[in-house]
Amino acid sequence: MEKQQLSFAVFQFSFLIFAHIVPRSIITGIDIGTSAIRVVVAERNGDTIPKILGTGMSVSRGLRHGYITHYDEAVKSIRLAFRAAEKAAGHHIRETFVGIGGITLGSEGRRGSSIVSRADGEVTDLDVRKAIADAETKLEGPNHHAIHSAPIRFYLDNREVLGRPYGLKGTKLEVDMLFITSLSQHVNDLERAVEDAGVAIADIVPAPLAASMVTLSPEQKIAGVVLANIGSETISICVHENNAATSLKVFPIGGRAITNDIALGLKIPLEEAEDIKCGGEAACRYPARRLNEIIEARLSDIFELIDGHLKQLKRSGLLPAGIILTGGGASIARIDELARSMLRLPARLGIITGQEAVEYRPEDASWAVAYGLCLWSPENEDTQVLKHWFRRNKQAALDLMKRFLP
Numbered sequence: 042m043e044k045q046q047l048s049f050a051v052f053q054f055s056f057l058i059f060a061h062i063v064p065r066s067i068i069t070g071i072d073i074g075t076s077a078i079r080v081v082v083a084e085r086n087g088d089t090i091p092k093i094l095g096t097g098m099s100v101s102r103g104l105r106h107g108y109i110t111h112y113d114e115a116v117k118s119i120r121l122a123f124r125a126a127e128k129a130a131g132h133h134i135r136e137t138f139v140g141i142g143g144i145t146l147g148s149e150g151r152r153g154s155s156i157v158s159r160a161d162g163e164v165t166d167l168d169v170r171k172a173i174a175d176a177e178t179k180l181e182g183p184n185h186h187a188i189h190s191a192p193i194r195f196y197l198d199n200r201e202v203l204g205r206p207y208g209l210k211g212t213k214l215e216v217d218m219l220f221i222t223s224l225s226q227h228v229n230d231l232e233r234a235v236e237d238a239g240v241a242i243a244d245i246v247p248a249p250l251a252a253s254m255v256t257l258s259p260e261q262k263i264a265g266v267v268l269a270n271i272g273s274e275t276i277s278i279c280v281h282e283n284n285a286a287t288s289l290k291v292f293p294i295g296g297r298a299i300t301n302d303i304a305l306g307l308k309i310p311l312e313e314a315e316d317i318k319c320g321g322e323a324a325c326r327y328p329a330r331r332l333n334e335i336i337e338a339r340l341s342d343i344f345e346l347i348d349g350h351l352k353q354l355k356r357s358g359l360l361p362a363g364i365i366l367t368g369g370g371a372s373i374a375r376i377d378e379l380a381r382s383m384l385r386l387p388a389r390l391g392i393i394t395g396q397e398a399v400e401y402r403p404e405d406a407s408w409a410v411a412y413g414l415c416l417w418s419p420e421n422e423d424t425q426v427l428k429h430w431f432r433r434n435k436q437a438a439l440d441l442m443k444r445f446l447p
Contacts, residue, residue: 067094069137069240070414071122072248073231075104076273076297076369078118079408080126082134083415091415096408097126106274106293107143108227109234120238136241138414140248141188141231142270142277145224148289150193151176154215162210164197169206169214176218186228188245189221193285221247221289244417249279249289251413256367256391256406259284266362268391269347269380270410271370273297278347280354288354292346296370299339306335320374337379344383351384363387367406 068091072079078099083091099121103114123134153176155168173192180187195202197211206214228245235242253268262281270277274295280288296318304314307327317324317332324332347364351357363386366376371390380388391406 067132068415069126069134070140070251070411070417071119071137071235071240072140072251072408072410072414073104073107073115073119073235074101074142074272075107075275075295077101077407078122079411080122080134080137081408081411081415082126082130082132083412085415093412093415094132095126095129096411097122097124097129099125107141107272107291108145108224109230112230112234116234116237119234123238123240134240136243137235138243138251138417139231139235139245140251140410140414141223141228141245142248142272142275142291142410143223143227144275144291144293145185145227146247146249146277146289146291147222148286149180149220149222150288151179151218151220152215153177153179153218154213157210157212157214162212164206164209164211164214166207169195169216172214172216173218176216177220180220180222182222184225185222186225187220187222188228189247189250191219191285193217193219193287194283219286219288221250221286246414246417247289248410249277250286251411251417252367252391252406252409253279253281253286254413254416255393256365256409256413257281258394261362261365264362265356265360267347267351267356267360267364267386269364269366269368269371271296271343271366271368273369276343276346276368276370278350280351280356280360282356282360288350290350292343294343294346296368296373299336299370299373302335302339303332306331319372336373340373340376340379341383344380348384358385360386363389365389365391367391367409369407371406 066085067082068085069080069082078101080097082094084094085091099118102118103109103111109115127134153172155171155175157164157168159165194217195206196215197206197209198213202209232242232245249268249270252270257266257268262284265282268279272295274297275291275293276295277291279286300311300314300318303317304311313323348357364380364384366380366388377388377390391409393406393409393412
């Protein structure tokens with residue numbers, strides 16, 4: 042009986058440790074945009090889609106084109122968004138995944154190579170890592186920082202590898218890598234602002250990749266698709282083929298340019314022009330034909346930029362899954378029809394999937410980045426805290442439990 046009591050005491054002790062350190066599996070993502078800052082707090086249960094517990098938003102101050110121009114104002118805006126999300130979720134945010142965008146975000150493709158090291162010619166993990174490292178050395182620009190990298194395809198003795206190269210036999214291994222980079226100063230400013238707002242950073246993630254996790258299906262990524270996020274001052278596009286991102290580009294133009302065009306064309310205040318752009322009642326007071334001319338002229342410029350990039354990739358009119366439009370600017374009436382006509386591709390508005398039956402759900406695809414960040418890693422802030430605690434206290438915890446064992 043005494044042994045059973047001691048065993049039960051050990052079980053209770055272990056349970057209390059886990060319950061205290063990992064009460065819930067919580068993940069947070071923050072999307073720091075030029076016009077708004079959005080935070081999503083979600084709970085992950087196993088491999089299921091994270092359930093949104095709460096969201097928070099604040100008006101973005103101190104940013105232009107996705108980078109910080111007035112530091113103190115930016116920190117205050119970030120802090121307000123965190124506090125709003127904490128209140129809605131009933132959870133104190135300690136750590137977050139941060140989505141980064143801005144006009145200095147872009148992608149570079151580089152090829153690296155290595156000679157297979159084993160005498161029998163079998164490709165190992167070491168050979169792959171050497172090839173990737175060789176590709177990294179070819180990145181240009183000392184002021185840019187690679188925030189994400191991924192292999193697109195491998196070659197063994199000049200022949201493309203269909204799948205993974207591990208275990209195959211050959212002499213020379215090559216890899217085509219995609220590196221997503223941003224100006225180091227902009228990355229550092231963003232990191233410092235989030236930390237000064239009182240929250241640690243789990244990882245910095247390219248915003249277009251985060252958005253793609255909740256707006257694109259695996260079938261679309263395999264067939265070929267371009268995701269376009271139309272923000273206030275920038276438009277980011279990310280091309281996916283064969284289930285991998287192959288290119289990323291940001292243009293210094295966004296929905297605010299359309300607002301400015303309406304204000305100038307109709308000689309009205311910016312606030313009224315913004316309401317008209319978003320389909321507000323004020324639009325009824327002006328000729329529909331004139332409004333359509335103004336909006337379509339600017340959208341034509343935007344889609345020409347997108348098509349120009351697709352032409353560089355030799356993918357103009359050749360992506361079977363077409364273009365998916367997200368962001369605040371995607372709410373413009375008939376934008377999908379114009380995209381379909383001008384780009385000669387299937388086009389539709391992006392929607393966030395997997396949130397049909399929860400209390401909190403994003404109102405539209407402008408929340409795609411913040412929610413997508415919650416899917417970025419299976420490890421969340423609490424499991425990371427658990428791992429860190431046991432790394433530091435593993436022996437002490439074991440010694441304490443042994444004292445209760447018979």
